[in-house]
Amino acid sequence: xxxESKDASTEEAPTNAEHKRxxxxxxxxxxxxxxxxxxxxxxxxxxxLACLDGYMNIAMEQTEEYxxxxxxxxxxxxxxxxxNVLYISSQKR
Amino acid sequence: MEEPLDLIKLSxxxxxxxxxxxxxxxxxTLHAYDQHLNMVLSQVEETITTIEEDEETGEEIVSKKTRNxxxxxxxxxxxxxxxxxxxxS
Amino acid sequence: MSNRIxxxxxxxxxxxSPIWILxxxxxxxxxxxxxxxxxxxxxLDDAVEYSLDPRDKNQVLxxxxxxxxxxxxxxxxxxxxGSKGPEDSLxxxx
Numbered sequence: 001x002x003x004e005s006k007d008a009s010t011e012e013a014p015t016n017a018e019h020k021r022x023x024x025x026x027x028x029x030x031x032x033x034x035x036x037x038x039x040x041x042x043x044x045x046x047x048x049l050a051c052l053d054g055y056m057n058i059a060m061e062q063t064e065e066y067x068x069x070x071x072x073x074x075x076x077x078x079x080x081x082x083x084n085v086l087y088i089s090s091q092k093r
Numbered sequence: 094m095e096e097p098l099d100l101i102k103l104s105x106x107x108x109x110x111x112x113x114x115x116x117x118x119x120x121x122t123l124h125a126y127d128q129h130l131n132m133v134l135s136q137v138e139e140t141i142t143t144i145e146e147d148e149e150t151g152e153e154i155v156s157k158k159t160r161n162x163x164x165x166x167x168x169x170x171x172x173x174x175x176x177x178x179x180x181x182s
Numbered sequence: 183m184s185n186r187i188x189x190x191x192x193x194x195x196x197x198x199s200p201i202w203i204l205x206x207x208x209x210x211x212x213x214x215x216x217x218x219x220x221x222x223x224x225x226l227d228d229a230v231e232y233s234l235d236p237r238d239k240n241q242v243l244x245x246x247x248x249x250x251x252x253x254x255x256x257x258x259x260x261x262x263x264g265s266k267g268p269e270d271s272l273x274x275x276x
């Protein structure tokens with residue numbers, strides 16, 4: 001078995017292994033793709049995920065800012081400080 | 094660009110837009126930053142938006158106050174978002 | 183004692199099942215747990231977010247995200263493995 005994409009921690013519990021998806025796997029899958037970033041304040045940022053780091057600091061492109069579901073502004077590039085991030089969701093569509 | 098802070102590095106000596114907590118916005122020239130996102134800005138325009146409710150009518154009154162500061166230091170923990178404004182549409 | 187179970191082992195057993203997460207503050211989230219790391223960052227499928235309506239604090243807004251999400255572990259307060267959330271009668275009993 002090759003060691004790629006397998007964390008040491010995912011080796012036990014073979015029953016769930018095929019469904020397991022660690023945060024690192026998720027991030028690998030959504031890099032460069034459209035995402036929705038939700039802040040603790042409730043503000044949403046939709047855009048293309050350029051990169052991120054261990055603090056969940058995020059760099060996004062073609063970003064749209066939604067407050068209460070309403071488009072408020074657009075940013076070509078933007079940096080979001082990780083402590084404000086509630087979740088990152090993939091945009092399926 | 095390998096990490097998010099590279100975006101800030103690319104914005105050095107450029108005009109940037111910073112969204113802070115408590116409806117505070119700053120626009121200024123970025124001179125320095127660190128890993129906490131502490132920043133030094135010059136020629137800064139600060140905008141604070143407040144929403145008050147009219148006691149009689151219950152209407153929401155949005156007021157924006159702006160002021161200009163020559164040079165300031167921003168503590169990183171109040172920063173929500175940073176964007177180079179020239180590239181915004 | 184080897185039969186003592188570590189907190190995160192309990193969460194590991196919930197992978198593939200519903201989980202209910204209470205955040206610091208008022209937000210709550212449910213979904214199918216896909217994975218997590220040492221910081222308790224969580225990957226959830228079919229996540230549903232319950233938050234207070236900013237206009238009327240007595241109203242709870244339910245938002246189905248219909249996507250996979252990565253939840254920031256920083257703001258996680260409580261995890262309820264096996265629960266589908268506030269509407270789950272078993273979980274909310276007493």
